[in-house]
Amino acid sequence: MRGQNKKHRSIRKSKSGPNFTGQHLLHNPKTIKQLIDTAHLQQTDTVLEIGAGKGVLTFPIADKAGRVVAVEIDEKFVEALRMKAKCRPHIKIIQGDIREIRLPTAPYCVVANIPFSITTVILDRLLGAEGRAFQRGALILEKGAARRFTEASTVDPRLLAWRMNFLFEMRTTVPRAHFAPPPRVDAAIVRIVRRDRPLVPAREGKRFAAFAAYVLSQPRMSVADALKGVFTPAQLKTTMKNAKVDRDQLAASLSLEQWALLFHAMLQHAAPYRWPRG
Numbered sequence: 001m002r003g004q005n006k007k008h009r010s011i012r013k014s015k016s017g018p019n020f021t022g023q024h025l026l027h028n029p030k031t032i033k034q035l036i037d038t039a040h041l042q043q044t045d046t047v048l049e050i051g052a053g054k055g056v057l058t059f060p061i062a063d064k065a066g067r068v069v070a071v072e073i074d075e076k077f078v079e080a081l082r083m084k085a086k087c088r089p090h091i092k093i094i095q096g097d098i099r100e101i102r103l104p105t106a107p108y109c110v111v112a113n114i115p116f117s118i119t120t121v122i123l124d125r126l127l128g129a130e131g132r133a134f135q136r137g138a139l140i141l142e143k144g145a146a147r148r149f150t151e152a153s154t155v156d157p158r159l160l161a162w163r164m165n166f167l168f169e170m171r172t173t174v175p176r177a178h179f180a181p182p183p184r185v186d187a188a189i190v191r192i193v194r195r196d197r198p199l200v201p202a203r204e205g206k207r208f209a210a211f212a213a214y215v216l217s218q219p220r221m222s223v224a225d226a227l228k229g230v231f232t233p234a235q236l237k238t239t240m241k242n243a244k245v246d247r248d249q250l251a252a253s254l255s256l257e258q259w260a261l262l263f264h265a266m267l268q269h270a271a272p273y274r275w276p277r278g
């Protein structure tokens with residue numbers, strides 16, 4: 001018990017923000033195999049593991065990948081992981097906060113059972129401009145979050161921005177009983193893969209999200225009306241025609257391709273002082 005308290009104190013010390021470590025350790029061999037298989041790892045891959053815990057994923061990942069960089073915040077787990085990884089030089093254990101450490105700059109994959117409470121922060125780092133070397137991943141997320149990230153259409157500007165560069169697919173539900181201690185709700189395995197051709201360049205992600213937020217800020221207004229502040233009437237007419245957007249179409253029904261066409265038209269034709277800012 002004293003050891004436990006000490007452990008939690010050390011986590012608290014090393015973090016800013018909410019004190020929640022999400023230590024739900026996987027113990028179901030079938031789920032562990034499913035998660036790792038979802039990543040299709042090869043000997044040429046470098047894998048970033050986020051929240052390595054006791055290493056239940058770290059070592060099977062290391063059997064398949066060329067290099068593993070495992071990040072863990074809890075110093076007790078880190079100590080044990082370093083002991084176990086002693087004779088495996090292609091495993092690097094980093095003690096740190098995934099919200100703060102530098103991400104790899106060479107191409108890498110992610111396989112992880114992440115702390116659910118910081119899901120959006122983690123995805124923002126991996127899928128935003130900062131994570132430009134991130135190629136693909138297999139992640140265990142809370143089932144509700146997994147559904148939200150993978151449903152066919154979305155009105156979340158940040159998720160739209162991620163989808164310009166990545167494909168999301170929900171693979172399978174992971175019952176809460178597969179973790180110790182079990183989380184409040186079931187989880188799911190989600191596969192994320194970088195698109196061969198991005199619909200919007202990653203460096204424009206923030207500008208795209210600001211554009212999407214602006215158009216979506218009036219959910220009952222047609223896209224044409226919402227864009228009157230961005231384009232001149234002549235620009236708007238051509239843009240709507242080129243993107244095949246109907247006069248009365250609402251933003252919620254735009255396809256990803258239509259979003260990308262509207263955004264590119266703004267960059268090409270609209271005066272920069274009229275571009276929405278985040």
Ligand SMILES: C[S@@+](CC[C@H](N)C(=O)[O-])C[C@H]1O[C@@H](n2cnc3c(N)ncnc32)[C@H](O)[C@@H]1O
Nearest residue numbers: 021024025026051052053072073097098113115
């Ligand atoms: C859901 S557990 C997964 C542990 C292990 N991978 C498994 O599947 O059994 C999440 C892990 O992330 C660690 N963690 C929590 N917050 C973290 C952070 N900000 N940065 C790095 N690791 C963190 C926790 O200590 C915990 O070991």
